[in-house]
Amino acid sequence: MAGQKDLDPSSSPRALLGAELRHAREKAGLSQDELGQRLFVSGSFIGQLEAGTRRMLPEYARMLDVELGMGDFFTRNCGAAAKSRYPEHFAEAAEVEKEATAIRQYAPLLIPGLLQTPAYARAVNRAYDPTAPEATIDEWVDGRITRTRLLDHPTMPLLWAVLDEAVLRRETGGRAVMAEALDHVVAIARRGRVIVQVLPFSAGAHKAMEGSMRLMDFAEAPPLVYFEGPGTGRLEDDPTTVTQLRLTFELLAAVALSPEKSLALIETLAQDYAHEELS
The missing domain is CATH 1.10.260.40 (lambda repressor-like DNA-binding domains)
Structure with missing residues (x-):
């Protein structure tokens, strides 16, 4: 033209x-x-x-x-x-979440990026690539922590995270890092900014045992779901798939601990990590 x-x-x-x-x-x-x-x-x-x-x-x-x-x-x-500061497989999802009105996420292995502390993010990124230069790790951590500023808004987006109990018990970065990370999750939830539930080991088999998922709703566009694996990621907008995974999330939330009991468990584990670090 x-x-x-x-x-x-x-x-x-x-x-x-x-x-x-x-x-x-x-x-x-x-x-x-x-x-x-x-x-x-x-x-x-x-x-x-x-x-x-x-x-x-x-x-x-x-x-x-x-x-x-x-x-x-x-x-x-x-x-x-x-153009994005994020890895290629995650770049589109990171940009999309900025526009989301609601994010519902099941995390089976680690604290979701939007809820991570710098020390926890550093431990995760270092584990992803043990030989990466420190400057590269710094850049990745900065990108992840920049994402958490989405939660600076008092209400948008809604973030509802269901964390597998393994997330809380996998010692990532050491006990001091875990204590700080779990305290951070509790603090954000206690001020009413996010909903956090824990899916306990006692819940047994469940519908999302094959992996993580993130459902995102938008004001002016159809919902999306993001699937992620080691070094890979995919956004999906198929209505049938999104509907099925929305049901999956609802089933997980139904068998997870209540938000209050979840925070109590997270607080207890944070205290255990902190106490054992000082022992």
Whole structure:
């Protein structure tokens, strides 16, 4: 498109790119579903691109340029919208959670990133890559702690975390680090900012034994679920999958300890870690 300017990367590239996409689609007289069919994706995926909750990958940018007669506008600018301080497999999920109105997460192995302390995050990242330079670890920790600022807002997003009891008992970074980390979780929950439940070992087998999951709701886009494994991650917007995993989370919450009993257990374990560290 002649005369089309690049987006300003100092603002919110993904949101601006989404706004440009919506404008171009409507100008072309296409619905989200119609445009999605041309790109072999769902209409909801187009809606997520427009809302800035999904990253525009180069292959989609090229197709959008062709279908909407945008020259190379989206191809030029999708790079700015994709820039992230996070690992490639997690970058899109980290950007998406900034737009979420609610996050429901089951954590089977470690404290969720939004609830971590710097020392705990450092221990986790060092375990991920024992040979990484200290500067790289510093960068990863800074990125993770920056994410926790989402909770500076008094109410948004809602964060509801179900932690497997293994999260509390896996000594990560040493006893002092664990004591501080668990105290931090309790403090955030006690001030009413998040809901935390513990899924005790006594609950036995459950529906989410195959791994972690994170459900995210948005004001102007369909919900997403994020699956994560070692060095991998995937966002999914299939309505059937999201509905099934929402039910899974509800079942986990139903068999987990109540929020009050959960915090009591976390406080007890934090005190145990602190006492044993001093012994």
